[in-house]
Amino acid sequence: MGTTLAEKVWADHLVRKGEQGAPDLIYIDLQLMHEVTSPQAFEGLRLAGRGLRRLDLTIATEDHNTPTVDIDQPIADKTSAKQISTLEHNCRDFGVRLHPLGDADQGIVHQVGPQLGLTQPGMTIVCGDSHTSTHGAFGALAFGIGTSEVEHVMATQTLSLKPFKTMAVNVEGTLPQGVSSKDIILAIIAKIGTGGGQGHVIEYRGSAIRALSMEARMTICNMSIEAGARAGMIAPDQTTFDYLQGRPHAPEGEMWDRAVEYWETLKTDDDAVFDKVVDLDANDLSPFVTWGTNPGQGLPINDTVPVPDKIADADKRRATTSALAYMGLKPGTPIKSIAVDTVFIGSCTNGRIEDLRAAAHIMKGNHKAKNIHRVLVVPASSRVRLQAEHEGLDKVFKEFGAEWRNAGCSMCLGMNADKMVPGERAISTSNRNFEGRQGKGSRTHLASPIVAAATAIRGTISSPADL
Structure with missing residues (x-):
């Protein structure tokens, strides 16, 4: 029996198979950091007298607490200022590459990785942020992790994780005018619920998905977490390769050709079996808007707010x-x-x-x-x-x-x-x-x-x- 895209990436990074229900140990290709979930992890390394296992596979930026006006002035909020200064101090102490406020490559961590070409197909990527699933748009297996796990990856470049279930979301057809990838993912979450993907890695498939730009694919994978999934993925294709080619950290020359040769193998086998399958007709979609207090409480824009009775x-x-x-x-x-x-x-x-x-x-x-x-x-x-x-x-x-x-x-x-x-x-x-x-x-x-x-x-x- 064949294997899914997610299972292939997992197998390629397996360091040790867990026995009798214990988690597997997998290798991590890239760790992204920001100011909110890294301080305790750095302090844990400092107290243990450890450094980072692979500095070259770690990059940090400032995004959550950063002001969006007057960025050349001291940060007024004391908590935000403390978190930002702590990240800068920690990155200096440990030698971590940092793109701080005002730097040309600063930004939201899940935008910085792709635009620098650091995010690539077949990678395992982690960050102390739930929306790390964004990077799955490139065919990467990307997880949000907790602070203790951040420290573990910093120290060992590995992570203990339990194997997952797999879900296929097939979106076939052509999107009507005025309907976007955001509407696709809101419609999916409304259909399966905020817990519908729990324990699963979702692979988004179908003609409507293949027709999307990389930026639109990132939007869909980004919100996989809102469906309760562990991660979301889309198989890499020519759209992926065109986006990556020429970016600062993308392979070049012969290495590019070899990379693409590998990336083209990253697709679910025809005889692979998913644990769950969900179908959505793109032709029937319309703009979606949420009315309630979770992302699953959404409806087509021409609808009315629900009547509890x-x-x-x-x-x-x-x-x-x-x-x-x-x-x-x-x-x-x-x-x-x-x-x-x-x-x-x-x-x-x-x-x-x-x-x-x-x-x-x-x-x-x-x-x-x-x-x-x-x-x-x-x-x-x-x-x-x-x-x-x-x-x-x-x-x-x-x-x-x-x-x-x-x-x-x-x-x-x-x-x-x-x-x-x-x-x-x-x-x-x-x-x-x-x-x-x-x-x-x-x-x-x-x-x-x-x-x-x-x-x-x-x-x-x-x-x-x-x-």
Whole structure:
């Protein structure tokens, strides 16, 4: 019997097979770091008198706590300033390569890896961040890990992990106009639930997936965690190779040819069997928006907010009632009638140049609605910011009435100055809409960049078709 893509990568990195249910020990090709989950790991090495096993396979950047304005000034928030300075101190002490605030290659860690060509097919990649699954878009097996595991990888370049189950998500067909990769993944999570992928590595397959750009594939793999999966993957193909070729850390010359020869073998065998299979028809998809307090509570934009009394399952009914109360929504409300205060375009899910181009295309020649208090556009990295400014996208955003910011995680989460206030409602291109995620009492609707841009124009949740 054949093996899946994930099983092949795992087997290629197996150091020791666990016996009698014990975890396997696998080799790690790349560890990415940021300021939030690394301090305790560095301190553990310091106390043990250890160094890093492979400095050349470790890279750090600053993203979660970084401000997105006045980056040449001291960081006002004491906690954020402490975390940033601690990372800089630790990287100096241990010799870790760091791209700090203001560096041309600084940005969200899951953007920095791909744009530098560090993320490559067939790799095992870890980071102390749940959305490490983003790198699976390249055919890498990428996991988010905890602080103690970060230290273990730093010391040994290996990691103990239990084997996983496999899931195939087949998306066949052609996406309708105005439907994006963000809508695909929101539709998948709505279908299987936030626990539907628990214990599994999801492989996204089908003609609709193969037709996507690398940036769109990253969006899908990024949110695999929101479906409860351990990781998400897409088999590498010519689109992958074209994206990587010529990047700073990509192989060159004969090594490039040898790498591609190996990368072309990274695909699921025809006779491989998945533990679970889910099918989705791309032709039937429409823009998706979340209405509740988890990414699985999403619906097509033309739908209405659920009515708890019509839900037979008692647990789902209670969850719906609770979510509607927190979100301040009445049952049966048309999603398109929901007015928002804030629009956030950015994050490791949708802060890449393709996303900014799409939003700018919708915004150009328009101005934000009067009821929209602010529109934040935050590139995923400094390189993305520079590219956007080279293309004049920053001028489009500013003329629209948006705030053009520096790179960072920004309003995706409330760990920096870009926060919402209680009761404030946002449409966001980020990946999570949990209670208080973007600030205490904040209310978040997840959507694609073009839906967020259209919403900023009309003031209520809208798709480009409504313009």
